[in-house]
Amino acid sequence: MRTQSDPKPFISIQFKRRMRAITSSLIVATGLMAAKFYSYHLTHSSAVLSDALESIINVVAAAFAMVSIWMAAQPPDPEHPYGHGKIEYFSAGFEGALIILAAIGIFKTGIDQLMFPHPLANLNAGLLVLVAASAANLGLGIILIRIGNRVQSLTLVADGKHVLTDVYTSGGVVAGLILVQWTGWMWLDGSIACLVGVNILLTGTRLVGQSFSALMDASDPMLLDRITQLIITHRHPHWIDIHQLRAWRSGNFVHIDLHLVLPRQYQIDDAHADAKVLEQMLIDHFDGNAGVLVHIDPCQEDDCPVCRKYRCEQRKKPFNNTRAWDRESLTANKSDGLASPPEKTAPDTGEKGNGDV
Structure with a gap:
């Protein structure tokens, strides 16, 4: 959307x-x-x-x-x-x-x-x-x-x-x-x-x-870092992963598209609401001068270790919180097998359980 x-x-x-x-x-x-x-x-x-x-x-x-x-x-x-x-x-x-x-x-x-x-x-x-x-x-x-x-x-x-x-x-x-x-x-x-x-x-x-x-829409590392930090700061517990983040400028306007991984048992209305929250956050950050396209992907078994939905009945692997979000991981192309970069230990916030949905 x-x-x-x-x-x-x-x-x-x-x-x-x-x-x-x-x-x-x-x-x-x-x-x-x-x-x-x-x-x-x-x-x-x-x-x-x-x-x-x-x-x-x-x-x-x-x-x-x-x-x-x-x-x-x-x-x-x-x-x-x-x-x-x-x-x-x-x-x-x-x-x-x-x-x-x-x-x-x-x-x-x-x-x-x-x-x-x-x-x-x-x-x-x-x-x-x-x-x-x-x-x-x-x-x-x-x-x-x-x-x-x-x-x-x-x-x-x-x-x-x-x-x-x-x-x-x-x-x-x-x-x-x-x-x-x-x-x-x-x-x-x-x-x-x-x-x-x-x-x-x-x-x-x-x-x-x-x-x-x-x-030629060359990659803008500073723009991508800015967006990455914004997403990390406002991350919701049930946003399992984000990948294939792309951003480019057209004059004063910023175009952004990304893939948002959500629990596969979500209803369409719930997934739509999460996508709207993410989109509006990015648009507001750029004072309305942004267009955002969010692709919603259902979670897969490989996403279980980074999924914060702790009481999920479909969980196949335990949560271990080892994949830190950064520009490298958020811009990786999952279809090319790049969505799981070398593991980086994310800080332990001590809030395990607060993400239960």
């Missing part, structure tokens, strides 16, 4: 936070792009141009991120029964790809200046513009990452990391221009541009990899 929260209003608090954050990012990115191109106009520095070129990517990425956040907030429909949350992963991957393209352009500009250096003008004015732009970017990047983590938005986190990358870029450019000013070595301008390109290339590659992993 599948249970999920009632559809949220389209204009939710989290959606408003996301849109405010990404709108701020777009506005600031546009202003900083103009400032950096003005600095390039003053200095004709290849390093400054490389920084300005990355700013174009910031603006395009922020605009794409805004569209993806809007789409991800739309409720499920007949064509997209699992919602639209994965658009955020496409956005993060797109932003990573743009960063990689920017790095290629920066390499070309830097190599040209390295091979054929030319004098730089108005360095003091250009440096002041870059320092001011870097300070604004630093504050924006930190805010975007914090809000993104708070509302579980990979798009905002990716945009924040991209903005911070821009800060590192600007910092490297400023340092390079100061060295050029002190030493008079014009080839340093091109060298700094190439180093900036390497840093940007690594960041873009990481973002693409993270996006690809999310789109």
